Amino acid sequence: xxxxxxxxxxxxxxxxxxxxxxxxxxxxxxxxxxxxxxxxxxxxxxxxxxxxxxxxxxxxxxxxxxxxxxxxxxxxxxxxxxxxxxxxxxxxxxxxxxxxxxxxxxxxxxxxxxxxxxxxxxxxxxxxxxxxxxxxxxxxxxxxxxxxxxxxxxxxxxxxxxxxxxxxxxxxxxxxxxxxxxxxxxxxxxxxxxxxxxxxxxxxxxxxxxxxxxxxxxxxxxxxxxxxxxxxxxxxxxxxxxxxxxxxxxxxxxxxxxxxxxxxxx
Numbered sequence: 340x341x342x343x344x345x346x347x348x349x350x351x352x353x354x355x356x357x358x359x360x361x362x363x364x365x366x367x368x369x370x371x372x373x374x375x376x377x378x379x380x381x382x383x384x385x386x387x388x389x390x391x392x393x394x395x396x397x398x399x400x401x402x403x404x405x406x407x408x409x410x411x412x413x414x415x416x417x418x419x420x421x422x423x424x425x426x427x428x429x430x431x432x433x434x435x436x437x438x439x440x441x442x443x444x445x446x447x448x449x450x451x452x453x454x455x456x457x458x459x460x461x462x463x464x465x466x467x468x469x470x471x472x473x474x475x476x477x478x479x480x481x482x483x484x485x486x487x488x489x490x491x492x493x494x495x496x497x498x499x500x501x502x503x504x505x506x507x508x509x510x511x512x513x514x515x516x517x518x519x520x521x522x523x524x525x526x527x528x529x530x531x532x533x534x535x536x537x538x539x540x541x542x543x544x545x546x547x548x549x550x551x552x553x554x555x556x557x558x559x560x561x562x563x564x565x566x567x568x569x570x571x572x573x574x575x576x577x578x579x580x581x582x583x584x585x586x587x588x589x590x591x592x593x594x595x596x597x598x599x600x601x602x603x604x605x
Contacts, residue, residue, distance in 0.1 A: 354382045354416070355499075357585065358438050358446045360425065360483065361453030362407060363387035364400050367551050368505065369452035370407050371574025375582045376448070377416035384419040384438035384446070386453065394457075417442050425453055425479035426471060431486045439490075448501040448585045449487045451480050451523070456516045464514050472515035477522040480504060484530050484541075493538030498590045500539030502530055503581050506596070508545060524596060531594030540593040542584055546577040547600020567602040576601075 357376045362369035362385035373383050385407070392399040404420040411418045419441040423430045438446055455475035457468060484502060493499045504527040510517025523543070530541035549572040550559060559571065580599045583589045 355447040356442050357381045357383050357448040359385045359450040363392050365403050368574045368577050371578040372581050375578035377411040377414040382417040382442050383411050386421045386423045426474045431482040435486050451504040458513050460512045460514055469515045472519040476519035480523045481526045488534045491537055498538045501585045502541035503584050504543050506543050506545050543596040545598045547572045547603045
């Protein structure tokens with residue numbers, strides 16, 4: 340695991356700490372969530388994994404983590420950018436250790452925005468691809484939630500802890516991604532009950548069709564036609580919902596799979 344250099348923390352009132360996974364590109368949903376939480380009073384640790392972006396059609400964004408961290412710092416947040424391969428079973432413990440050490444406190448909100456997503460169907464998915472999708476999307480999410488649950492403590496009678504996971508209902512032609520996200524849903528919803536005694540809420544958000552550079556023109560036009568508002572989702576749409584779920588006002592929402600998709604047709 341490597342990290343990018345960050346400015347020294349700025350003294351001031353204590354801010355809660357959010358750990359957000361999958362913040363590797365400035366136009367991504369994870370980055371949008373990080374910006375929103377930083378602006379609303381959170382310190383932010385985030386993970387990214389450049390080799391994944393290099394494998395994808397969009398390619399890696401040079402120095403994206405440093406640029407995102409700079410934005411968050413300018414918004415008033417202390418920031419820790421952590422490069423981590425979530426396919427490794429030891430990554431979650433090391434991520435939490437580093438986030439807590441660098442930001443000087445426990446993680447209050449865990450936002451799972453990472454994903455392994457390589458298109459393939461029932462007949463052409465390889466065992467290697469299937470296992471990697473489940474290692475990153477399902478196993479890593481479980482281990483991150485478990486690590487969070489082992490560390491988090493809130494005052495009796497309060498519900499200050501937050502887990503929010505991003506999911507997808509896309510499975511056709513995208514079997515390992517969709518199946519592993521389905522497992523993520525169940526793991527997160529289980530946390531809403533199993534971690535309730537710790538004062539933690541856990542929800543899943545399906546952000547619908549958000550174009551972060553992976554859509555072609557034909558797909559983009561098809562999805563726009565299938566949305567009542569006549570537009571695609573934006574990272575900001577997802578970020579506003581995550582911000583609410585992480586706020587005191589969002590504590591009554593628990594154990595839910597929320598569709599924030601503009602009414603897009605399935």
